Amino acid sequence: MSDQMNPHIHCTVSQCEHNLCSAQFCTLDQVQIDTHESNPSVKECVDCASFRKRSGCC
Ligand code: SF4
Numbered sequence: 496m497s498d499q500m501n502p503h504i505h506c507t508v509s510q511c512e513h514n515l516c517s518a519q520f521c522t523l524d525q526v527q528i529d530t531h532e533s534n535p536s537v538k539e540c541v542d543c544a545s546f547r548k549r550s551g552c553c
Contacts (some may be wrong), residue, residue, distance in 0.1 A: 498522065509553045511546045516553035519546075 499539050500520035509516045527544040535541060 506543070508543070508546065509551055511543075512549040513545065513547060514549075514553075 498515060500515045500518050500522055501524065501541055502520060504523070504526060505519060506521045507519050509519075510513055511521075513521055513526075515522050523545060529542050529544040530540050531542055532540040539548035
């Protein structure tokens with residue numbers, strides 16, 4: 496995993512292995528955003544498909 500934060504992707508999901516927890520930014524160059532709903536209407540319908548569960552602690 497890179498420790499270079501992407502200043503364009505702010506993210507607080509510290510459980511993701513791509514998250515730079517100390518700064519609350521993603522370290523990927525880009526992320527895939529998806530929805531699990533057929534007709535999304537609120538932000539809770541939207542997911543980051545690039546999420547990967549962190550194996551260790553932050
Ligand atoms: S991959 Fe998605 S969930 Fe993981 S740190 Fe980046 S933006 Fe956050």
